[in-house]
Amino acid sequence: MTDHRVRRAVFPVAGLGTRFLPATKVMPKEMLTVVDKPLIHHAVEEAAAAGIEEFILVNGRGKSVLEDHFDRAFELDWALENRGKEEGLKRSRALVPPAGNVVSVRQQAPLGLGHAVWCARHAVGDEPFAVFLCDDLVLSDKPCIGELLEVHAETGGNVVAVEEVPRDQTNRYGILDIGDDDGRLVDVRGLVEKPDPADAPSNLSIIGRYILLPEIMDHLAKQEPKAGNEIQLTDAMAKMIGNAPFHGLRFSGRRFDCGSKLGFIQANIAFGLADAEIGPALDKFLNEDTAS
Numbered sequence: 001m002t003d004h005r006v007r008r009a010v011f012p013v014a015g016l017g018t019r020f021l022p023a024t025k026v027m028p029k030e031m032l033t034v035v036d037k038p039l040i041h042h043a044v045e046e047a048a049a050a051g052i053e054e055f056i057l058v059n060g061r062g063k064s065v066l067e068d069h070f071d072r073a074f075e076l077d078w079a080l081e082n083r084g085k086e087e088g089l090k091r092s093r094a095l096v097p098p099a100g101n102v103v104s105v106r107q108q109a110p111l112g113l114g115h116a117v118w119c120a121r122h123a124v125g126d127e128p129f130a131v132f133l134c135d136d137l138v139l140s141d142k143p144c145i146g147e148l149l150e151v152h153a154e155t156g157g158n159v160v161a162v163e164e165v166p167r168d169q170t171n172r173y174g175i176l177d178i179g180d181d182d183g184r185l186v187d188v189r190g191l192v193e194k195p196d197p198a199d200a201p202s203n204l205s206i207i208g209r210y211i212l213l214p215e216i217m218d219h220l221a222k223q224e225p226k227a228g229n230e231i232q233l234t235d236a237m238a239k240m241i242g243n244a245p246f247h248g249l250r251f252s253g254r255r256f257d258c259g260s261k262l263g264f265i266q267a268n269i270a271f272g273l274a275d276a277e278i279g280p281a282l283d284k285f286l287n288e289d290t291a292s
C-alpha cells in the first residue's frame with residue numbers, strides 16, 4: 001500500500017434533511033447558519049485550515065446553491081465595491097477556493113451515506129481522503145480534521161473521530177469495538193451500526209470526520225442496500241479492519257450535532273459566545289436577560 005498526503009475531502013450534502021422540515025423544504029440543511037456561516041462553510045473552512053486543497057461536494061437535486069456558495073457573487077461584489085463596503089466584500093469573498101478546486105458530483109437519489117461517498121470515487125482517485133459530515137460541527141482551537149491528519153501521517157490507514165456517548169443511546173450511532181486504548185487513540189477491532197445498549201461493544205461512537213483509504217470504494221461498490229434502502233458507510237469501513245491500520249481518535253474540543261434542533265441551537269449559542277463581536281452581549285443576554 002502506498003500512503004499519500006491527504007489532499008482531498010468529500011462533503012456528502014445530498015440528504016433530504018427531513019428532521020429540519022419545514023426549514024429545509026426549499027433550503028438545503030447544509031446552508032443553515034451557525035452564527036454567520038452556513039454549516040457547509042464551517043466544514044470547508046475546517047478542511048482548508050488543515051491543508052486540504054480539493055473539495056468534493058456530493059450534491060443532490062435542488063441544492064446547487066451549495067456550489068454557488070463557493071463561487072464569486074459577481075453582482076453583490078460589484079455593488080459592495082461601488083459602495084466602498086470593504087469589510088462586506090472581504091466576507092463575501094472569504095473561502096472562494098482557487099478555480100477548479102471545488103468539484104461537485106451528483107447523487108441522483110439519497111441512497112445513504114455509503115452510496116454518497118461512492119459517488120465521489122472518480123474525483124477521489126487512488127489516494128486517502130477525508131470525509132466531512134457537516135452536521136457535526138466541532139468547536140476547537142485546532143481543526144478536528146487536522147488532528148486526524150496528524151494521526152494518519154504517523155500510523156497510516158483509516159482514522160475516525162470518536163467520542164463517548166451515553167450508554168442508553170448507542171442505538172443512534174456507529175459504535176466501535178476497541179482493542180488497545182491509550183486514552184486518546186484507540187485501536188479499532190470492529191464497527192457496529194446502531195447496536196442496542198445491551199449488545200454494544202463500547203460506548204465510543206464515530207462522529208462525522210474520517211480519513212479513509214481509497215480501498216473503501218471497492219467495498220462500497222459491492223454493497224447491497226440494507227435497512228431503509230440505504231448503503232451504509234460503516235459496513236464498508238468494517239470490511240477494512242485487519243487489512244490496514246484503523247484508529248479512532250478522541251479529538252479535542254466540543255462536538256455539536258447540528259442535524260438535530262437542540263444540537264443546532266446549542267451550536268449557535270456556543271459559537272456565538274466564542275464570537276468576538278457578539279460574544280459578550282450574548283453572554284449578558286443568557287445570564288441576565290433570560291433570568292427573569
Ligand code: UTP
Binds near residue numbers: 020058
Ligand atoms: P444525515 O442522515 O444526517 O442527513 O446525513 P439527512 O438524511 O439529510 O437528514 P435527516 O435525517 O433526513 O434529517 C449526514 C450527511 O450525509 C448527507 C446529508 O446531506 C448530510 O450532510 N447524505 C445523507 C447524503 O449526501 N446522501 C445520502 O443518501 C444521505
